[in-house]
Amino acid sequence: MTHVVRRNKAAKPVAEAAPGDAGFDATLTELPLLPNERIWGFWQHSSVNIGLAVATWAFLQGAAVAYYVGVVQAIASIVIGYGISVLLIALAPCMPSVKYGIEQFVGLRSAFGENGARVVMVAVSTVLAAAWSAVLAIMFGHGLVTVANQIFGVELSESGVTASLLALVAIIVSCLILARGPVSVEAVCRIIAPMLMVILVGILVIVFSHNTWSELAALEPLGGVSDDPHLSFLLAIELNIAGGFAWWPNMGNLARLSRSSRVGFWPNWMGIFGASVVAAIVGALAALSLQIEDPTQWMIPLAGAGIGVVALVIICLANVTAILSQGYASMVALKGGGGRLFRTAAWPWLIAVILGPSAILVFFPAAVYDNYGRFLSWGAIVLAPLCAVQIVDYFVLRRRHLHIRDLFLPIGQSRYGYWKGVNIVAFVAVGAGAVTYSLLLNPVSYEPSALFRHTTASLPAFAVAAVTYYVLTRLVVQPLGLGGYDTRSARR
Amino acid sequence: MDSRVDDATFEQELQKRLHMIESPDGPSLTVPDLPLLDFAVAAVGLALATTLLMWWAY
Numbered sequence: 001m002t003h004v005v006r007r008n009k010a011a012k013p014v015a016e017a018a019p020g021d022a023g024f025d026a027t028l029t030e031l032p033l034l035p036n037e038r039i040w041g042f043w044q045h046s047s048v049n050i051g052l053a054v055a056t057w058a059f060l061q062g063a064a065v066a067y068y069v070g071v072v073q074a075i076a077s078i079v080i081g082y083g084i085s086v087l088l089i090a091l092a093p094c095m096p097s098v099k100y101g102i103e104q105f106v107g108l109r110s111a112f113g114e115n116g117a118r119v120v121m122v123a124v125s126t127v128l129a130a131a132w133s134a135v136l137a138i139m140f141g142h143g144l145v146t147v148a149n150q151i152f153g154v155e156l157s158e159s160g161v162t163a164s165l166l167a168l169v170a171i172i173v174s175c176l177i178l179a180r181g182p183v184s185v186e187a188v189c190r191i192i193a194p195m196l197m198v199i200l201v202g203i204l205v206i207v208f209s210h211n212t213w214s215e216l217a218a219l220e221p222l223g224g225v226s227d228d229p230h231l232s233f234l235l236a237i238e239l240n241i242a243g244g245f246a247w248w249p250n251m252g253n254l255a256r257l258s259r260s261s262r263v264g265f266w267p268n269w270m271g272i273f274g275a276s277v278v279a280a281i282v283g284a285l286a287a288l289s290l291q292i293e294d295p296t297q298w299m300i301p302l303a304g305a306g307i308g309v310v311a312l313v314i315i316c317l318a319n320v321t322a323i324l325s326q327g328y329a330s331m332v333a334l335k336g337g338g339g340r341l342f343r344t345a346a347w348p349w350l351i352a353v354i355l356g357p358s359a360i361l362v363f364f365p366a367a368v369y370d371n372y373g374r375f376l377s378w379g380a381i382v383l384a385p386l387c388a389v390q391i392v393d394y395f396v397l398r399r400r401h402l403h404i405r406d407l408f409l410p411i412g413q414s415r416y417g418y419w420k421g422v423n424i425v426a427f428v429a430v431g432a433g434a435v436t437y438s439l440l441l442n443p444v445s446y447e448p449s450a451l452f453r454h455t456t457a458s459l460p461a462f463a464v465a466a467v468t469y470y471v472l473t474r475l476v477v478q479p480l481g482l483g484g485y486d487t488r489s490a491r492r
Numbered sequence: 493m494d495s496r497v498d499d500a501t502f503e504q505e506l507q508k509r510l511h512m513i514e515s516p517d518g519p520s521l522t523v524p525d526l527p528l529l530d531f532a533v534a535a536v537g538l539a540l541a542t543t544l545l546m547w548w549a550y
Contacts, residue, residue, distance in 0.1 A: 026505070029502065031502070031505055031506055031509055032509050032510070032513060032521055033521070034509065034512075034521060035520075035521065038523075072548065072549050073549045075545075075549075076545035076546065076548060076549035077549070079541060079542075079545055080541075080542045080545055080546070083538045083541065083542065084538070084542075087534055087535060087538055090534070091531070095525070095526055098523060099522055099523055099524075099525060100513075100521070100522050101521055101522070101523075233549065259523070260523050260524070261523055261524060261525055261526035261527075261530075262526065262527075262530060264526075265526050265530060265531075265534075266530070269534065340499065343502065344498070344499075400525050404510060404513050405510045405513075405514065408506060408510070
């Protein structure tokens with residue numbers, strides 16, 4: 001992700017780079033950063049954050065919320081949901097990463113152990129990145145099918161093989177651009193991101209020029225008026241909490257590049273909160289005013305055939321840039337925190353690891369794109385408890401103090417060695433959180449339990465994981481002298 | 493594009509940086525913690541916004 005906004009810093013096109021070389025970049029490794037390698041002030045970090053947030057996934061988010069609630073509750077649920085999860089993510093992984101300049105999954109070793117953190121990193125970076133890339137690629141396919149139907153007067157199905165093949169094209173093009181390196185990624189994103197901003201403003205202008213606020217506020221949710229509006233509101237809030245937690249795998253490594261803790265904290269409120277909220281609200285307004293859930297179907301009814309097709313093509317391209325951003329962030333995470341295997345791996349191999357599964361997923365659009373809410377909840381099941389464990393470990397149990405050398409020592413010598421490099425207690429806590437989530441909101445059927453209407457699912461999952469981790473650490477890990485929690489050893 | 497770092501180079505650079513972190517006289521690689529006030533402002537602001545929006549949305 002770093003390179004998405006760093007100009008003229010292409011890595012050296014030779015087999016291996018060394019410190020002092022023009023091609024050596026510590027941000028692509030798990031090394032703690034030097035002060036001069038922390039390149040971002042407040043506005044640089046904010047601009048990257050905003051650039052990430054204003055992407056096509058915001059349209060999907062807004063449309064998913066619009067399925068459950070009308071305009072007023074959509075706005076409220078988006079602000080509340082994103083606010084809660086962004087506050088938690090801005091604490092962890094962001095704060096340990098910015099304090100020590102460490103790669104976020106290296107920082108996670110204090111809670112999960114070296115091998116445990118690697119398992120989390122590979123799972124989160126590959127599975128979620130593949131799934132998100134597939135969602136975006138399918139949206140690309142839907143958009144181009146709509147363009148073809150409009151221009152050539154054909155009637156291709158948006159859920160047919162043609163759309164999946166076009167989605168595969170998006171994945172292949174993304175692979176080719178990623179293979180050319182960070183400069184090409186940055187160049188593509190720099191062109192598309194402003195165009196997407198113009199489309200967002202355009203949607204807002206068109207929606208408000210055709211509807212008064214009273215008319216918009218009276219619009220029914222896409223799924224119809226519910227018998228239980230409170231439950232629908234809670235489902236919308238849950239969707240947005242989950243949408244915010246979806247940023248967890250990327251945000252620590254962005255904060256790592258910030259020059260101070262404040263610069264690592266507040267830009268999250270500008271970008272993944274502020275910009276995401278605005279973009280998702282625009283998406284909800286468009287979906288509700290047109291009563292259409294699929295964002296690729298909005299442009300032509302909103303702007304007419306000519307401008308609508310142009311806007312749709314831009315949105316299709318914006319999906320490719322979002323795949324690039326997501327894919328690049330995951331590859332940097334793998335390279336930085338994946339240990340020797342990934343650190344010494346060639347770039348094309350990493351591309352295959354990240355985007356290979358997406359190429360298969362695009363042929364199963366019902367699994368991800370058509371069930372966006374369920375897809376978000378699959379991520380939140382794990383990400384909310386992960387966030388909880390790291391917050392309790394770093395802020396409560398370790399009082400914001402990590403022994404950096406021990407994060408890098410061999411498992412047998414590190415105070416964070418736990419059981420063969422795995423802190424079983426951390427995984428038990430995440431498991432307890434995940435089970436709690438599943439009991440409150442079935443991730444397969446998306447059926448909420450009776451208790452959900454009072455609690456949501458992500459927040460109890462977070463709380464259960466936090467308490468489980470704290471109690472088991474006090475009762476099991478500390479008495480065994482594991483994890484470096486012993487105050488005498490911590491003071492050495 | 494390739495940015496692979498060999499093991500020896502990585503280890504050498506890691507040791508140099510760890511030494512800098514642990515050296516009391518060297519340049520500090522760590523930055524001060526987030527002031528509690530910043531967190532409090534964010535948390536209280538969010539709580540107020542949530543209350544206001546819950547009232548508005550019902």
